[in-house]
Each structure stands twice: as structure tokens, then as C-alpha cells.
């Protein structure tokens with residue numbers, strides 16, 4: 001809506017995981033390099049974890065581009081609330097396996113011949129599972145068994161499990177210790193630092209056609225960082241709303257007042273601030289948190 005007004009050729013703060021807008025912060029660069037290294041060196045199991053909205057799916061999309069460019073066969077499971085029957089069916093569809101896709105036995109046979117054939121050509125096959133923290137135990141166990149397929153040159157299937165930090169906790173469960181033992185590489189995504197947030201915003205504006213943007217000042221970007229706590233998805237939502245507000249008010253430079261309005265509308269909470277109108281919550285009677293801090297450590 002505001003693109004033409006600011007001289008943008010695309011929406012800079014879309015919420016889709018578009019690799020074209022991928023910003024390579026040091027940690028994102030390192031995590032992507034690790035994923036690629038893990039796949040190429042046939043490491044077997046790789047885990048990518050990070051809080052909600054830190055860029056896991058976007059990174060997997062970048063990996064998907066890499067695999068496409070290298071002609072590496074892969075299955076990308078993005079809906080993880082599935083039964084094991086659905087899991088095999090999805091793999092069969094993604095890898096275009098020539099078999100009766102609803103029969104687990106047939107899928108396993110077809111998958112086996114595909115991975116062996118790929119391996120004979122010096123290639124590996126990859127299974128990517130996004131939102132893996134939602135996987136049922138049963139499906140995780142099937143994934144472990146798939147990851148066991150190997151020949152003398154190494155693993156035939158590289159498995160990448162991406163998910164929120166619950167995934168790490170899930171993998172700590174005693175019944176998953178066999179799977180946990182097979183994880184050879186772990187990558188984590190943390191929220192951006194303040195300087196990354198500013199670079200990220202400038203980078204997205206630039207990719208959308210506005211170099212050296214002046215709509216969002218350095219001070220305002222520092223404030224956006226504080227309010228978003230460095231989470232890319234929240235940064236996008238704030239900036240999108242901010243540009244819209246600025247456009248509606250016919251301004252060319254966003255202000256703190258506009259940011260306040262956007263934060264109220266989004267009911268944003270950040271350290272040291274709570275949405276207006278919310279009551280202070282006192283601890284429940286059984287909680288031992290003191291209501292005030294005594295002075296002088298009395």
C-alpha cells in the first residue's frame with residue numbers, strides 16, 4: 001500500500017520466509033554454513049533450534065535453494081502434526097517415489113532404491129522436517145530408523161530437524177536417547193543484537209529498492225530493537241505497521257509517537273513496559289516472590 005509513496009519496489013517487511021530477503025547476520029551465516037556442511041559431509045542428524053520467529057523456516061528455505069541448485073534430492077516436511085502413515089506418504093510425494101504411496105513397505109523399498117542410486121552418483125538425499133517440536137514420538141522413531149540407512153561411504157539420508165527450543169527438551173527424553181546420540185551437529189538461532197537489528201532493517205529496505213533509507217532513524221531502530229527484543233518476525237510487524245502509519249500521516253520520517261501508537265495497537269510487551277490498561281499482576285498467594293525489594297539487604 002505504501003510502496004510507491006516511499007519509492008519501494010516491493011514490500012520490505014513481508015512475513016513470508018522469502019530467501020530473497022535473507023539477511024546474513026554472523027549467526028545466520030554460521031548456522032546456514034553448518035547446515036550445508038552437515039549435508040555435504042553426510043553427518044546424519046542435524047538439529048536447528050531457535051525461539052519463535054527467529055528465522056528457522058527462512059533458513060530452511062535458503063537450504064532448499066542450495067539443494068535445488070546442487071540437484072540434491074530432498075523431502076521437506078513442514079506440517080509436523082502428522083501420523084507416521086502420513087509421514088511416509090508425504091516423503092513419497094516430495095521425492096516423487098514411484099510406488100503405492102499409502103503403503104509404508106512400498107515407500108520404504110522405493111526410498112531405499114532412490115537413496116542407493118543417489119549415493120552411487122556421489123549424492124546424498126535429505127529429509128528436512130520443520131516444526132519438529134510437534135512431532136509425535138512414533139514419527140520421531142521412524143525418522144531415527146530412516147537416519148540409520150547407510151552404506152560403507154556413510155549415511156544415505158541426512159536428516160535436519162528444525163524447531164522451537166521444546167525440540168531440544170523433547171530430544172532429552174529417555175525414550176529418545178538413541179536419536180539424541182545420533183545428532184552430530186546442532187545449530188541455534190538467537191534474537192538479533194541491536195546492531196544486527198539496524199542492519200537487518202536497512203538490508204530489507206535496500207532489497208525492497210530503497211538504499212540509504214531515512215524513514216527510520218538510528219535512534220528509532222534502537223527503540224524498535226528494544227521493543228521487538230531482536231526477534232525478526234516482530235521487527236517486521238513493527239516496521240510494516242510503522243511505514244503504514246507514516247504513510248497514513250503523510251510523513252516521510254517515522255517518529256517515536258508513531259512507534260508508540262503501533263506498539264499499543266500490537267499490544268507489544270517488552271522489558272520494563274506493559275500494555276496500557278493492564279493491571280499490575282500481584283503474585284499468587286502461594287508464590288514466594290517478594291512484592292518489594294528490601295533496602296540494604298535487610
Ligand SMILES: Nc1ncnc2c1ncn2[C@@H]1O[C@H](COP(=O)(O)OP(=O)(O)OP(=O)(O)O)[C@@H](O)[C@H]1O
Pocket residue numbers: 014015016017018021022023024025028050051052053054055056057058059164232233236
Ligand atoms: N535472517 C533473516 N533474514 C531475513 N528475514 C528473516 C531472517 N530471519 C527471520 N526473518 C524474517 O522473520 C520472519 C520470521 O521468520 P521465520 O518464519 O523463518 O521464523 P521461524 O523461526 O521459522 O518461526 P516459527 O518458530 O514461528 O516457525 C519472516 O518474515 C522472515 O522473513
Ligand SMILES: [Mg+2]
Pocket residue numbers: 056057058130131
Ligand atoms: Mg518456522
